[in-house]
Amino acid sequence: MASRNVGRRRADHRADRRRGLAIPTGHGHGHGHGHGDHVVDTSVVNADAIVARRVRIVVAAVLIPLITAAVVAMIVLWPGGGVKVASYQTETARGEVTAIKACSDPKAQCDEATVKLSTGPEKGRSVPVAIPKTGQVPIPVEVGESVMLGVQADAPTIADKYQYVDHDRTRPLLLLAGLFAVAVVALSRWRGFAALVALAVTAAMLTQFILPAILKGSNPLLVAVVGGTVIMTVALYVTHGINAEASIALSGTIAALGLTVVLGWFFTELTQLSGLASEGASAAKQFAPDLDLTGLLVAGMVIGALGVLDDVTVTQAAAVWELSAANPSASRRELIGAGLRIGRTHVASVVNTLVLAYAGAAMPTLIVFAVQGLPGQYVVSTETVAMEVVRGLVGSLGIIAAVPLTTALAAMAVAHRSRELVATEPEHVGS
Template identity: 70%
Template sequence: MVDTSVVDEDAIVARRVRVVVAALLVPLIAAAVIAMAVMWPGGDLNIPAAEQTGASGTVVSIEPCAETPADCDLATVKLGSAPGADKGLEVPVEVPKGKNAAVPVEVGGKVLLGVQKDAPIESRYQYVDHDRSTPLIWLAVIFAVAVIALSRWRGVAALIALGVTALTLTQFILPAILRGSNPLLVAVVGGSLIMVVALYLTHGINAQSSVALAGTITALGLTALLGWFFVKVSAFSGLASEGASTVKSYVPSIDLTGLLVAGIVIGALGVLDDVTVTQASAVWELSAANPAAGRAELIGAGLRIGRAHVASVVNTLVLAYAGAALPVLMVFAIGGVSTGYVITTEIVAMEVVRGLVGSLGIIAAVPLTTALAAMAVADRSRDLVAQPESVAAAGESASEQ
C-alpha cells in the first residue's frame, strides 16, 4: 500500500497548498462566517397561526365506534407525553378503520396525537399517525455502530460531523430562510460551513483535505449559479414542491423559487463531498507512487479515475430524484399522458432540473479538484532535487512515521 503521508509532509506541497488556502479558502470561509453572523435568526420563530401541539401514547383498548363501526374505532390511549397535567391519563381517541386506515391501529401500538388545548378531554386528542420513534432509534443505533465498526475513530468524527450538519440545518438554514434571508445565499453559506467542518473533522486538517474543500466549495458555487439560472428560465413558481403552498400561506414573503434552488444546493452537498475527496485522494496516491509525475500526467490519470466514479454517482443522484417523483409519474402513466407533456409540467420538470443541475456540479467537481490537487503535488522529486534540505527533512519525517 502506498504511504500518502509523505505527500502531505512534503515541503513543496505544503507551500503550494498554503497559497491555495490563503488565496481561496481563507477569504471564502471568512466571508461565510461573517454572512452567517449577519443572517443568524434571532428571537421567537413560531408563527401563532401555524403553531401545533402534539402528544403521543399507547393504545390500551379498542372498540367499534357507535355511529360508524365499519369505518371507525374508539381507542383508549394512555398518554406518554402530553401538554399540562394530562400525561399518564387514558383518553378516548377516534382512529380510522377498514379502507380508511392505511395501517391499522392495534392494541399496544404507539400513536401520535394532535391536541386542542381548550377542548374537553373527550374531544381534546385526535389521531395523527403511528409513532415510529422506536424503530427509528434502533435504525440510528445500528447505523452508528456500523459506521464506527468500519471506520473507528474516523467514523466517530463522521458522526459528529453529521450532528453538526443537522444543527446547521435546524438552527441556521431553516430559521434564517423563515426570517426572510435570501434562501440561495443561506444555503450556500450554510453548505460551505458544513463542508468545512465535515471535511476537516472527518479527514483531518491537512493539505489533501484543503484541496478537496477548495474543489467542493468551487463546485458548490457553480451548482448554485446553474440552479438559479435554470429555475429562472424554466419559469418555476416553486408551488409544486411538497409543502410549498403551506409555507407560503404562513410566510407570504418567502421566495419559493429561491427555496427551490436552495434545495438543489443542499441536495448536491453530500455527493460533492464524496467526489472531491475521492479525486484528491487519487491524485495523492498517484504522486506518492511516482513523485516525478508532472501536472499533465497527474490530471490525465486522475480524470480517468474520476470518469468511472462520476458515471455511477450521477446515475445515483438522478435516480434519487426520479424516485422522489415516482408517485407523480405513475399518476400520469395511469392517465396515458405523453412523456413529452409530462416532462414539461412543473412537478416533473423540477425534479429533472434538480437531478441535472446537481449532476453538472458533480461533473465540474472532478476536473476542478483534480487540477487543484495536481498543481499541489506535481513534480515533487524534481523540485526536491533542487532543494536538498527539503529532501532531508521529508525523509527524516517519513522515517519517524
C-alpha cells in the same frame, strides 16, 4: 554493473512516466517498501514541503477569504429569536394503544382507541382517541402500538381533546440510527466517529440556521450557499483533518458548489419554475407569505448536491494524493490524466445514483401521469416533473464539474514534488 542498472532503471522510469503510470519509488520515505505488494502512505504527501507551500497559497488566497465571508454572512443572517407562528402551534402527546373498537356511531368511519398517555400533563391517564378511516389510505392502528396525538386544550369534552396524528416511530428510528452509528465506527474507527460529529453539525446547521433564516425572510439561495460552505468546511476538516488534501478537496467542493448555484438559478428562471409544485410548498407559503419559493427551490438543489459533491471531491483528491505518494516525480499532466480516468468511472455511477434518487422521490407523481397515458413531452413539461429534471441535471452537472476542478487543483499541488528524490537516486542505487 551499477551504472548499467541505473541507466536501465532511469530508462524504465521515463517510459512509465510517458505512459502516465504511477510508479513506486522503492526507496523509503513511506512511499512503499520492497518489491511486489506495498502500502502507499499518503501522509508523506501532506508533509511534503513543496506541497505545503503550494497549498498554503491556495488556502491564503481562496479558502480563508471565502470561509471568512461565509462565517460573517452567517452571523449577519443568523435568525434572532424564535420563528414559530403562534397561531399554528399545537400541543402534542404520545401514548400506547391499550384497546380499540369500532366507533359507536355507524356513520362515522373511524375506530375508537383507548390510549394510555406516556407524555404530557395527563401522563398515565387513559383517554379515548378517534382513528379516522377516511381520506388517505390509513395505516392500521393495533393494540400495543405507540401513537402521536395532537392536543386541543380548550376542547369541551375529553373525547374531543386528543386527535390521532400518526404512529410514533421514535424507537425504531433510534434503533436504526444506533445501528448506522455502530456500523460507521466499526468500519472507519476514529474517522467514522469524526464523520458522525460532522453529521451532527450538519443537522444543527440545517435546523438552527438554514431553515430559521429562510423563515425569517432571508434570501434562501444566499442562506443555502453560506450554510453549505460552513457545513462543508466543518465536515471535511473534522472528518479528514486540517491538512493539504482536505484543503484541496474543500476548494474543489466550493468551486463546484458555486457552479451549481449559478446553473440552478439560470435554469430555474429559463424553465419558469415557480416552486409551487414542490411538496409542502403551499403549506410553507401559507405559514410564511413572504417566502421566496423559487429561491427555496434552488436552495434545495444546492443542499441536495452538497453530500455528493463532498464524496466526489474527497475521492478525487485522495486519488491524486495516492498517485503522488506512489510516484513523487509525476508531472501535472500525468496526475490529471490518471485522476480523470478514475473520476470518469466515479461520475458515471454517482450521476446515475443522483438522477435515480430524484426520480424515486417523484415516483407517486410519475405513476399518476402513467395512469393518465399522457405524452412524454407533455409530462416532462409539467412543473412537477420539470422541477425534478432540472434538480437532477443541475446537481449532476455540478458533480461532473467537481471532478476536473478538484483533480486539476490536486495535481497542481503535488506535481513534481520532492524532485530531489529522483535526482539522488543513483547514489542510493550505487551504494
